[in-house]
Amino acid sequence: MARAFSANPQSAHPMPTAGAELSRTIGSHLGEVRDLVAKVRLFLDQHTGNPDLCQRTEIVLAELLNNIVEHAYREEGAGRITLRIVLCETGVRILTEDTGDPVPGGVLPEGLLPATDGSLSSLPEGGFGWFLLRNLAHDLSYERDADTNRIRLTLPYSGDSKPNT
Amino acid sequence: MARAFSANPQSAHPMPTAGAELSRTIGSHLGEVRDLVAKVRLFLDQHTGNPDLCQRTEIVLAELLNNIVEHAYREEGAGRITLRIVLCETGVRILTEDTGDPVPGGVLPEGLLPATDGSLSSLPEGGFGWFLLRNLAHDLSYERDADTNRIRLTLPYSGDSKPNT
Amino acid sequence: MAITKTIHGTTLVARVEESRIDAAGAVAFKDEMMAFKTAPQHRIILDLENVEFLDSSGLGAVVSVMKAYGEETSLELAALSPVVEKVLRLTRMDKVFKIHNSADTALAA
Amino acid sequence: MAITKTIHGTTLVARVEESRIDAAGAVAFKDEMMAFKTAPQHRIILDLENVEFLDSSGLGAVVSVMKAYGEETSLELAALSPVVEKVLRLTRMDKVFKIHNSADTALAA
Numbered sequence A, B: 001m002a003r004a005f006s007a008n009p010q011s012a013h014p015m016p017t018a019g020a021e022l023s024r025t026i027g028s029h030l031g032e033v034r035d036l037v038a039k040v041r042l043f044l045d046q047h048t049g050n051p052d053l054c055q056r057t058e059i060v061l062a063e064l065l066n067n068i069v070e071h072a073y074r075e076e077g078a079g080r081i082t083l084r085i086v087l088c089e090t091g092v093r094i095l096t097e098d099t100g101d102p103v104p105g106g107v108l109p110e111g112l113l114p115a116t117d118g119s120l121s122s123l124p125e126g127g128f129g130w131f132l133l134r135n136l137a138h139d140l141s142y143e144r145d146a147d148t149n150r151i152r153l154t155l156p157y158s159g160d161s162k163p164n165t
Numbered sequence C, D: 001m002a003i004t005k006t007i008h009g010t011t012l013v014a015r016v017e018e019s020r021i022d023a024a025g026a027v028a029f030k031d032e033m034m035a036f037k038t039a040p041q042h043r044i045i046l047d048l049e050n051v052e053f054l055d056s057s058g059l060g061a062v063v064s065v066m067k068a069y070g071e072e073t074s075l076e077l078a079a080l081s082p083v084v085e086k087v088l089r090l091t092r093m094d095k096v097f098k099i100h101n102s103a104d105t106a107l108a109a
């Protein structure tokens, strides 16, 4: 069966249910991230009529939470991650908190796109995570507060992504 | 799905419709043999209540007719084969006629079972045909009459096969 | 990670039966895809459930396939019809092949 | 000769879809069985019809499978969901893989 490709996101969508919000805390496990991301996707499907926004948020959320499990908590399985999502007029606002290692140098990774035009053996098998985050998220910020990492970002209501430079 | 294996043929079966018969002529092609053998199998299923007899006849007929196509007519596609089948009290009587090469030496092949107990690379990939014929058929006879080969044989009504010596 | 693999000629179609390929499943996905590369021909189960009839030429073809795959591959037969079973028994080839009631049984063996 | 082949781990199940393996079909049977041996990995079509979501780890796993199979094998993707399509497009990996509307289209190509 072929799929129909998604409609162009430029077209008008109904506004999201502004003010709807969701908060959850999970353990630092990839499986818990998977379940939480799927739950958030359902929540967004219910509260926005904007599939493109839902898809972008799902991608960003998976990358953000997986990075915390893999890098801040070093995939050791100990630690909690708190997620808070708020729908507002301008889009989806996201906050995460964890008590893992601070981001090195106190600055979030630059997220350059790995080169994909070389030979087969030189193709990148990772390093796409922060590129996707930086490409899709707006107003990205990081703060270290005592033992807590706090990351904030917004998924704009419309606009697929920044120009793919 | 597993199959149930066939019931032991020793048990009593209703008599075949004695006297029922079937005659067909086909061209010397393996595909025509396939179709004719399948037709005969249906005919036998209708006229005998003896699955074991039907199975033995189907095997023998395929071997006999394929041998005529492959060896008497050398798989050249030219030539006709006539088949006559008669159901009688003692079993199924079969007659074939063809105008291909005579059987070498005027004697049907001995049909020894190729050895199957050697190494993988020594396993036989052919030569089973006349073994199966000789093992399953009774009253096997061959005559050369002008340009015609005539082979007769009977499938006994009961008895799976001769002892496998 | 459930992946259904089907061969069409020289093409493998690998159909992912789950709805996400993500960090939690990436290693399982890779392992399942690589299993095909590293030992593709350990066993071949010839599922004959649909096959009502086998003659000596068909049997010869099965034997030649077995020989071509060589000693490292075990060619096994499953779900023999009465005629197929007879031909194998009479020719003593029932001693040469491993025979299973069904492909499912063979896979479980 | 129609034979459906399915891989289960390192076992191939070859299911004959016809009712006779006889002299008329023996060569076709053999050819079909040998196709698997001679060029098993010419193309791999990864059918993603069921896959709603792919993240960067999943994408990395797909790339590493492609690299492991090497230059002789073409790893192609079929039936992309909107999210999968977005992730591939943003990372420019849509230029690296051949992409098909469906596995059927891919097989016909």
Ligand SMILES: Nc1ncnc2c1ncn2[C@@H]1O[C@H](COP(=O)(O)OP(=O)(O)O)[C@@H](O)[C@H]1O
Binding pocket: A067, A068, A070, A071, A072, A101, A102, A103, A104, A109, A111, A126, A127, A128, A129, A130, A131, D056
């Ligand atoms: N939440 C985080 N905390 C600390 N370090 C991080 C975090 N996220 C990413 N990093 C660092 O940034 C690098 C790039 O991340 P990413 O683009 O997701 O690629 P990948 O995880 O595939 O290596 C990681 O290898 C890691 O060193």
Ligand SMILES: Nc1ncnc2c1ncn2[C@@H]1O[C@H](COP(=O)(O)OP(=O)(O)O)[C@@H](O)[C@H]1O
Binding pocket: B067, B068, B070, B071, B072, B101, B102, B103, B104, B109, B111, B126, B127, B128, B129, B130, B131, C056
């Ligand atoms: N009808 C026939 N006319 C002439 N020669 C035959 C005939 N049938 C069989 N033969 C000869 O007997 C040999 C053995 O036949 P068979 O047991 O059927 O094995 P296969 O056909 O697999 O070689 C054949 O190779 C052929 O030389």
